[in-house]
Amino acid sequence: MTELIEQIEKLVRELAASGATAGTLELHNGMGGYGTMFRNVQLFGMPKPGWPDTAVIAAAVRAELGAGADDLAQLRLRLLGDGYEFQYRCAPTHHHNYEWFEWESARQVVLDPTYRYPGHAIPVPSTDADYDDRPTDPELVDTVTDLVREYVELHTRQEGDAPQLGAANTEAEIAAAEARIGFRLPEELRALYRVVGHDYDDRGLLAFTRLMPLAAVAAAHLNDDTDTAQLEYGHGTIGAWKDSLFAGIDRIVFESWPHGVVRRISRSPKWLIIGTSDRDVTAVDLDPGPIGVSGQVIKFEPDGWYAAFRQDDSVLEVLRRTVEALRAGESVLEYYNAQIEDHPNRAASLRGAGESVSELPGAIAVQQLTVDGGDSFDSAELASLPLLRELQVRGVESVRLSVPHTVPLEQLHVHASRIDVEPLAGHPTLWDLTLSGATEPVRIGPLATLPSLQRLDISAIEVSDLEAIATLPTLRVLVATIGQWQSLRARDAVPAALAAAELAGDAAFDDEITWAASFGVDPTTASLPLVRGTL
Structure with a gap:
């Protein structure tokens, strides 16, 4: 404890020397990196570059608690005049994301877990009463097969190597995924998965997104656990932060572009996420807005404030336009950029x-x-x-x-x-x-x-x-x-x-x-x- 007390007092002196008179400083140190957050701190000068040294005091906390050298240390220091109070905790290595322990847990209380802000209703999984086990339209499968074949040829010619596409899904695999999702996939999407299992190139078949394997699509549907869902699109979980009652300023669900094509909600049980790219996800929308079309392809940011926008009317149209762009010798991004360049400033x-x-x-x-x-x-x-x-x-x-x-x-x-x-x-x-x-x-x-x-x-x-x-x-x-x-x-x-x-x-x-x-x-x-x- 002596070493920890010495490090705490050293930190307090450094903070006071920087001009702080009151407030709370939060520190995180672990395999995932380190972070510093000031809460209500009154500073009359900026701390010096590189301050504070989280590694030294975090090591003292780990030693005090008998934690591993790579474990996440989370520390909180509160100043008030010449007094201070300090709390600390460690978490195992696999909890290196800072969401593991929220210091705000003592400051934020949920009394009605069913309540959501307007536009943020919890999407309840639904089962399509009209679901049937018809096989995928064979003509659509042929159309998609031809487009994918041409895409592979054009991509190989322009890039110098063939795209790495996953093996096709069987009708039984598609039916199993639909049973888990709760409704039948649009025919165009069924046809695509009958030809291609996945495409991990985010500048590939569907322009600016990585086509997810169908099994991952089914696992991800309405699932807030990104590890289970195998999603990779930046930070956070699917809608969990955006739908939080304690989100920063990201509480309003804005109108989509074009206006009226997507319902003004944070997410829907009929938005089926099929691809990811950086912060955005690509989804097929089966519950569109008043001027939208069922099966339209939309993009939105699951854990952020950007409103959804329509990329195209269907998966088949996205694929067609991707191929058309390659035929013209353009990057697949040309088509994608053309869809968003005329968006007015919100x-x-x-x-x-x-x-x-x-x-x-x-x-x-x-x-x-x-x-x-x-x-x-x-x-x-x-x-x-x-x-x-x-x-x-x-x-x-x-x-x-x-x-x-x-x-x-x-x-x-x-x-x-x-x-x-x-x-x-x-x-x-x-x-x-x-x-x-x-x-x-x-x-x-x-x-x-x-x-x-x-x-x-x-x-x-x-x-x-x-x-x-x-x-x-x-x-x-x-x-x-x-x-x-x-x-x-x-x-x-x-x-x-x-x-x-x-x-x-x-x-x-x-x-x-x-x-x-x-x-x-x-x-x-x-x-x-x-x-x-x-x-």
């Missing part, structure tokens, strides 16, 4: 004086707007943005929140020195509101008139009528500081229908545990070693 921003909403290019397509700086902003200007779903206002001296009720705004984040929520009264679609930066107490009573308000973050403001929280009829998720939560408890004003609660801001580790326990939760941090000291 996000727009206004920065400083002299810019107005009326001058935004492509206003009809803007779904996300940031207003950053300027003397004033009147939300009435938003009437010209018919698809606006998310608005962030910051650095503006005077803000009038008179958002027209015809604007389908769902998420609003306002950071201003003075905030008046009265003009928001009665807005029909706003369900996610974050308020911050106010130098005077904010009155939130008018929010009770918002029929859709489900998430509210008041952690960065002082509220003059805190008891009004209990009057918000549809509130399901609340983010507040330890002092605000304690006041709500004292006034018996914690909403009874909360689905999730989050503790924000600085709080002692014991206060975190007590807060979680007030909801009947025993957080994992309650059993961790805790070291306190004073410099």
Whole structure:
């Protein structure tokens, strides 16, 4: 313990020397690399390059716990003046991804595991009542066979080597996969798997994606375990982070492109992922939007904020266009790029004086707007943005929140020195509101008139009528500081229908545990070693 105490105090001194007076520092060190995260740290100078040295203090933690040299060490240091408290834990080597242990487990409580934000419903597997065991259309199989043969010839001629394609699937293998998935595959996809088992080239048969083996497609369907599903597309699991009640700002499901071709949901039981490439996945959509077609090929980012877009009407069309591109002597990416190059910008921003909403290019397509700086902003200007779903206002001296009720705004984040929520009264679609930066107490009573308000973050403001929280009829998720939560408890004003609660801001580790326990939760941090000291 002596070595660990020495390393903790050394780290505290280095942090203090960098100008920190309060806040929490999180460190991770293991085979997967290392990471540093500051939470609510007040820094008056930047730490020197390479600081902190996680390896030394992580080694002391491993020695203290008798852990292996390659095990993940996760450490948390909280400063408050000249005092500190320190928690630590180790995990086996195979847990080197940092999702294994969430320090936020004591700060984030789920009370209703069935609740999801709008557009994030849990996709329930369904069985197609019309499923039958007909063999794949032989004419389609012949068509796909000819296209694949030509693809192989063109690819070999242009690249100098033949593509490595997997062996074809039998009808029995396809039927077995369909039984696990719960519905019959589109005929074009059936025909493709009757000819090709897989294609691990992400610039191959289907343009910019790696065609997964059919068995992996079946295992991956609606499965949040990427190891089981054998998916490789960057970080995270299929929708798990995007659908989390504690996701950062990625809570809104935006409209697809073209508008209306894909349903505005985070994922569907009828989206069958068949390929991956970097952060994106390729899926066949059997439950399209109002102007989409069943069997269309879509691309989306499972653990991110990008809206889905349609690549083509069917797997067969993607294959045809890939071959056409090669016939013309072009890269297969030419076809893919042609599909996305005309996408309008979904996000727009206004920065400083002299810019107005009326001058935004492509206003009809803007779904996300940031207003950053300027003397004033009147939300009435938003009437010209018919698809606006998310608005962030910051650095503006005077803000009038008179958002027209015809604007389908769902998420609003306002950071201003003075905030008046009265003009928001009665807005029909706003369900996610974050308020911050106010130098005077904010009155939130008018929010009770918002029929859709489900998430509210008041952690960065002082509220003059805190008891009004209990009057918000549809509130399901609340983010507040330890002092605000304690006041709500004292006034018996914690909403009874909360689905999730989050503790924000600085709080002692014991206060975190007590807060979680007030909801009947025993957080994992309650059993961790805790070291306190004073410099």
